[in-house]
Amino acid sequence: MDRPQLSRAAVIARGAEIADTSGFDSVTLAAIARSFGVQTPSLYAHVRDLAALRDGITVLALDELAERIGEAIAGRSAYDALAGFGNAHRSYVQDHPGRWESLQRRAGADAVAAPAARRIVRVNDAVLLGYGITGDDRTHAIRIVGSALNGFLQLERIGSFAHSTPAAEQSWPELLDSLHFLLTHWHGRESLRTKEKS
Template sequence: MTSPHLSAEAVIADAADLADASGFDAVTLSAVARRLGVRTPSLYSHIRDLAALRDGITALALGELSDVVAVAIAGRSGKLALRGLADAHRTYSTRSPGRWQSLQRRAGPTAVESGAARRLVTLTDAVLLGYGLSAVDRVHATRLIGSTINGFLTLERVGSFDHSTPAPGASWTVALDALDTLLASWPRTSHDEPPQ
């Protein structure tokens, strides 16, 4: 018998809170069941398995991050939009560290094909349209921006920048200025093949 207050959304939300409190790797079905005061088998009425639970956290995080990004880039273009996009990621990674970790993994199709994932891609694409990039170049640029943001935030999170000066915030600004310069002078491809 399942608890009447449980739903897939409630289980995923609680698992996301656990991820923020204890790290994404701490999310297990038994740990979530304990937090909810139910037996682990009760969760299977709402969540298929651990992979589905973790993908649920990823989809939730994508939706929340999309909301933050949308506000940060609204009415902006070029360098200001790029800065808004990047700062939104940095703010979200600090505020919701476990949810952020859920985005730093190979997710399953449920998360990858979610409306939240498509929305975040669309928002990123909107920032890059401001630089006049073709569809193929926007794919390359999206990968570059994602690598820069995720790499920087991962290193910052584990304390890799704690032992030297200047402060990470100064390097963050320099990195974003460099990205803006690169995007503004992006080498145009000679053909525009559809992305794969």
């Protein structure tokens, strides 16, 4: 029997497949080695250790997600871009749950510095620019949007919405509408605070 052709890309891709099938926590060097029919030490020529492997999956997920978002928001602005942005995240969670899990963690320095991470920043910026949000406000806004989307998607993924009505499918556009309202009125926040305090 021919030995499989191992490479860094092949090892990371197999790890991503295992993550999607069995969960991100199930990704180990031993599990990947077994899937290739090789001994674990054979993988060290391609990935430094488990942390590097998992960061590799994170970078792969960032790259795939950035590609999906880019296609979803191309030529769109304001609500249409936000909806494309949110729907791209939601479809990615549904298609690649394990890879998405790899994004819900503190990644290593190599992953943070990867070109894929910069691509994600660019598509985030593209959405916020449609609302005129720049500077430090951009950081605050993307944290708020990201927290809302990721919180909803995590709860939906683990079935937290399955036992109540209406269905999560009906709540999703409500979430997007609420975020759109927030971003549209972003620059009026200070006056609102002042009015409420007076």
